[in-house]
Each structure stands twice: as C-alpha cells, then as structure tokens.
Amino acid sequence: MALYRMINPVQPYAWGSTTKLAEIQRRAPGNTPQAELWMGSHPVAPSALLMGNGRERPLPEHLALHEGALGPRAALLGLPGDSAPDLPFLFKILAVERGLSIQVHPDRGQAAAGFEREEAARIPRTAPVRSYRDRNHKPELLCAITEFSGLCGFRPDRELVEEMRTFREFLRVQCALDPPAALISAIGRYLKRTGEETWRAVFLELLRTGENPDSRAGLVEQGAAYVAARLEGGLPEASIERYRRATTLLEQYPGDPGALAPLYLNLVHLRPGEALFLGPGILHAYLSGAAVEIMAGSDNVVRAGCTVKHVDGEELARIVRFERSRQEVLKPVMPGDRPGLRVYRSPAEEFELLHISRAGRFLKGEGPAIILNLGDPVDCSSGDRSLELPPGESLFADHETTFCDVHTQGQGTEVSLYVAALPGAIR
Known part of the structure; x- marks a missing residue:
C-alpha cells in the first residue's frame, strides 16, 4: 500500500x-x-x-x-x-x-x-x-x-426559434449593415422546419461567415448591435443574462464571432x-x-x-452533435451506508468523482485514486504511511492501497476532499 x-x-x-x-x-x-x-x-x-x-x-x-x-x-x-x-x-x-x-x-x-x-x-x-x-x-x-x-449544448428548438426569428428580423429591418444573405436564408429554412439538419445549416453559416475575413467584422458588428438592442428592450431579468454574457465575450474577444455563442447555447449556472x-x-x-x-x-x-489558440471550424462542424435540449445539472448520490460520501455518477467507464465531507476511513477497491483537499489541512494515512494534505494539494493512492484514514487537525470532523477513482472503487 x-x-x-x-x-x-x-x-x-x-x-x-x-x-x-x-x-x-x-x-x-x-x-x-x-x-x-x-x-x-x-x-x-x-x-x-x-x-x-x-x-x-x-x-x-x-x-x-x-x-x-x-x-x-x-x-x-x-x-x-x-x-x-x-x-x-x-x-x-x-x-x-x-x-x-x-x-x-x-x-x-x-x-x-x-x-x-x-x-x-x-x-x-x-x-x-x-x-x-x-x-x-x-x-x-x-x-x-x-x-x-x-x-x-444547443438551446431547445422553442428557444432557438424565438431567438433566430428576432435576430433575422433585426438583421433585415433594424441593422444598418447589409445582412449576410446565406445566413438569413438558413435561418428562414430552420424557422419553417425545425430539425437537426436545418439547425446545422444555420450553425455552419455562422461559422463560415466568421471564418471569412470580409464578412467576419460585419457579422460581429451586427451581432453586437443585436445584443445591445435586446439589452435595451426591457426583457425580464432571467432572459437578459445571456445578452450580458455575450457583451462580456464581445469585449474579451473583439472581432470574434464565437462571442455570439450565448445566443444559441444553453447558459448554465x-x-x-x-x-x-x-x-x-x-x-x-x-x-x-x-x-x-x-x-x-x-x-x-x-x-x-x-x-x-488554433480554431478549426470545419473539423468542429464535423464532430459536433446538433441535438437541441436543456443540459441536465448533475446532483450527487449519497449512499445510505456511508455518511459524508457523495458520488457523481456518469456513463464514463474511466472515472468517477466523489466528495468526502466527514473525516474517518474510506475503503478503496480496484485501481488508483487521486485525493484532492479543498478544505482545511488534514492528515491521511494508510498502513504505516501518514501524510499531511494541505489545501489545494493532492495525494496519489496506488491500486494496492485498500483504505485511507482521514483525520482533521483541529476539533470537529468536517473535511472537503474530492476523489478521482474508477467507477465503484470508493466506499
């Protein structure tokens, strides 16, 4: 061990x-x-x-x-x-x-x-x-x-339809710049028949327009004007946050069409x-x-x-999934036989994330583990080896380590350890 x-x-x-x-x-x-x-x-x-x-x-x-x-x-x-x-x-x-x-x-x-x-x-x-x-x-x-x-992830169709209809109308009527014809046409086809292929066409036009130096500046300027108009339009507070985020990205990455992503991706808190x-x-x-x-x-x-860094819009468009739905927020599972243990389960076979909030012994099964401390300093021991673990630091436990005892350095039993391990290895 x-x-x-x-x-x-x-x-x-x-x-x-x-x-x-x-x-x-x-x-x-x-x-x-x-x-x-x-x-x-x-x-x-x-x-x-x-x-x-x-x-x-x-x-x-x-x-x-x-x-x-x-x-x-x-x-x-x-x-x-x-x-x-x-x-x-x-x-x-x-x-x-x-x-x-x-x-x-x-x-x-x-x-x-x-x-x-x-x-x-x-x-x-x-x-x-x-x-x-x-x-x-x-x-x-x-x-x-x-x-x-x-x-x-892409927003649900009901939200994208409203956003794209408003965006298209702004480009056609209110924007001082000439609207990109191919993008306007792609949005029109999507509004008539929502689906993976028609949304894919809209997204590809956003990428293509953004990759063309002659049209990139126009798209970003049009998008920025649209975002500003939405912010001035008296929207509910819950709706206005995505346009504030777009404004921030436009300031952080001037001239980058990717800054318009809050218009079509789910905003997650x-x-x-x-x-x-x-x-x-x-x-x-x-x-x-x-x-x-x-x-x-x-x-x-x-x-x-x-x-x-390197941008490859063509490769991204080839591998991205064009499903449009809300992104699920994952909550941990709390096994009844282990107080203080929370498990974040996922479909991945390579890993599982766990959070330990109470000092004591936890058992480790097959494979290695990494133990990260995000709380006060603790002492971790296994067999005859004991190590102090300061905040923001981590320990490596190899396959042969079967348990770890966690001790606080003060009074109380509260700790905050995140553990990376194979699925089902920690209990």
Missing part, C-alpha cells in the same frame, strides 16, 4: 485567474493567470510524486517502475496505442476568470482518425495548430466549487457541489468560476472561437 504527495503542474492559459487558485491553496496570488492545475500522467503535463527521500519522481516513470500501481482494470483504460502505462483519468482544478474557447471533444473513433491524420501530416504533437494530441476520447465531468457559469457531464460532441465553453474537472486521459480539443 502506498500514498504519495503529488507535485502538480499549472497551466498559465490567458483565460485563467490570478487569484482563484491561490485562494484555494491559501497563498498569495501571483501576477500571471493560473488557469488549470493538472493531476495525472498525461504526457502534455504529468504530475510528479514526492518520494520518501524527498526526491520528485514523474508519475509516468513511477507507473512504469511499479507494474502493480495501476491494477489490471485501470491498465486497460489508459491512452490507446500508448505502450507506457497511464492513468485512465485526468483530474483538474479550473480557475476561470474570462470566457474560454467554444469547444468540443471527439469520440474514440474521431479521436483515433484525427490523431492519425495529424501524425501523417507531420504536425508535431505540441504544435499550436494541433487539435488531436492523442488517440483517446474525452468525456468529462465538471463540479463547481464556487458559483460557476458556462455555455453547454452551477452552485457549489452541482455538476455537468459532457459527452463527446457537446459544444461548450466556460465563463467564470472555479471547479474541479475529471475526464478520460486526453487533451483533444477542437475549437470554434473565443480563443487565441
């Missing part, structure tokens, strides 16, 4: 916060954005383990040296086509200060095909223009740790402890807040806008 403190890399993406991760870790903020803290073995940014002699060992190296660290079930769920052992999941803290890219993730077949295509084109795996950095799909589950806002599951093909973006996120071990992202 073995527990190890983890040394986790932080990604300084431009949309990150200078304060949120520092607040979680209870340290002074820095001057540069800190967007994502990664916990895992993904080759793009692997964690390291702090060994007993004080030395740091990269987690991939540790997994290669210790065949039993993963366990047979987890070993089958790592990166496809990779001979080196990998964790089946990647665990993150997100600290979102400004809107991040409108994006989608592939399924397994799309990921494998995209990876081989970019390999054949000799695009380096770390190149900025690369979308497929591995062969894996990327289902993911996000759980808010502060108030959190995002965009997720999560309270702390609420979650979203995102399967392959679901278009989404995050707007503000802090969250933990767990996913299959992949870094495959295809983007459509609101980013300084």
Whole structure:
C-alpha cells in the first residue's frame, strides 16, 4: 500500500485567474493567470510524486517502475496505442476568470482518425495548430466549487426559434449593415422546419461567415448591435443574462464571432457541489468560476472561437452533435451506508468523482485514486504511511492501497476532499 504527495503542474492559459487558485491553496496570488492545475500522467503535463527521500519522481516513470500501481482494470483504460502505462483519468482544478474557447471533444473513433491524420501530416504533437494530441476520447465531468457559469449544448428548438426569428428580423429591418444573405436564408429554412439538419445549416453559416475575413467584422458588428438592442428592450431579468454574457465575450474577444455563442447555447449556472457531464460532441465553453474537472486521459480539443489558440471550424462542424435540449445539472448520490460520501455518477467507464465531507476511513477497491483537499489541512494515512494534505494539494493512492484514514487537525470532523477513482472503487 502506498500514498504519495503529488507535485502538480499549472497551466498559465490567458483565460485563467490570478487569484482563484491561490485562494484555494491559501497563498498569495501571483501576477500571471493560473488557469488549470493538472493531476495525472498525461504526457502534455504529468504530475510528479514526492518520494520518501524527498526526491520528485514523474508519475509516468513511477507507473512504469511499479507494474502493480495501476491494477489490471485501470491498465486497460489508459491512452490507446500508448505502450507506457497511464492513468485512465485526468483530474483538474479550473480557475476561470474570462470566457474560454467554444469547444468540443471527439469520440474514440474521431479521436483515433484525427490523431492519425495529424501524425501523417507531420504536425508535431505540441504544435499550436494541433487539435488531436492523442488517440483517446474525452468525456468529462465538471463540479463547481464556487458559483460557476458556462455555455453547454444547443438551446431547445422553442428557444432557438424565438431567438433566430428576432435576430433575422433585426438583421433585415433594424441593422444598418447589409445582412449576410446565406445566413438569413438558413435561418428562414430552420424557422419553417425545425430539425437537426436545418439547425446545422444555420450553425455552419455562422461559422463560415466568421471564418471569412470580409464578412467576419460585419457579422460581429451586427451581432453586437443585436445584443445591445435586446439589452435595451426591457426583457425580464432571467432572459437578459445571456445578452450580458455575450457583451462580456464581445469585449474579451473583439472581432470574434464565437462571442455570439450565448445566443444559441444553453447558459448554465452551477452552485457549489452541482455538476455537468459532457459527452463527446457537446459544444461548450466556460465563463467564470472555479471547479474541479475529471475526464478520460486526453487533451483533444477542437475549437470554434473565443480563443487565441488554433480554431478549426470545419473539423468542429464535423464532430459536433446538433441535438437541441436543456443540459441536465448533475446532483450527487449519497449512499445510505456511508455518511459524508457523495458520488457523481456518469456513463464514463474511466472515472468517477466523489466528495468526502466527514473525516474517518474510506475503503478503496480496484485501481488508483487521486485525493484532492479543498478544505482545511488534514492528515491521511494508510498502513504505516501518514501524510499531511494541505489545501489545494493532492495525494496519489496506488491500486494496492485498500483504505485511507482521514483525520482533521483541529476539533470537529468536517473535511472537503474530492476523489478521482474508477467507477465503484470508493466506499
């Protein structure tokens, strides 16, 4: 049995916060954005383990040296086509200060095909223009740790019809600029017969217009004028929020048509402890807040806008799912035999997210686990090994670790630990 403190890399993406991760870790903020803290073995940014002699060992190296660290079930769920052992999941803290890219993730077949295509084109795996950095799909589950806002999935037809009818009328009658004829026509066909194909045509026209330098500025200017008109139109408070979000994105990403995404994507607000599951093909973006996120071990992202990174509208349109419905907010299940344990269940076979709010012993079955502390400092022990776990830090428990005892350092039993593990492994 073995527990190890983890040394986790932080990604300084431009949309990150200078304060949120520092607040979680209870340290002074820095001057540069800190967007994502990664916990895992993904080759793009692997964690390291702090060994007993004080030395740091990269987690991939540790997994290669210790065949039993993963366990047979987890070993089958790592990166496809990779001979080196990998964790089946990647665990993150997100600290979102400004809107991040409108994006989608592939399924397994799309990921494998995209990876081989970019390999054949000799695009380096770390190149900025690369979308497929591995062969894996990327289902993911996000759980808010502060108030959190995002965009997720296309709005239901009844909402899109009202929005697109109003948008088309504005472009035709009120806007001073010439309306894009192909977009107007596509909206008209969708209004006559709602469905996946007609909505797909509208979305593709938004992408095509946005990719054309001659028409991009016009579309963004028209969209901004429409958003301003809606904000001045006396809408109910519940309806006006999406136009405020669009205004913010237009300010953060001037000239980017992706800033109009609040017009057609569901606006989602999560309270702390609420979650979203995102399967392959679901278009989404995050707007503000802090969250933990767990996913299959992949870094495959295809983007459509609101980013300084590589945008591939053609590939995104090919893999996105054009279903139009409300996005379900995921609530945890609380097993009756384990007070203080909440389980976030999903269709993913690679991972399960759990929250532990009461000190004591929890049992771990097959596979590895990562234990993240988002509360006061605690002590974690298994067998003869005991480690302090400060706020915002994590421990790695290998396959052979069968239990973990959690102790508070003060009075009371309240803790806040998020655990990434295989489905059904923690009880």
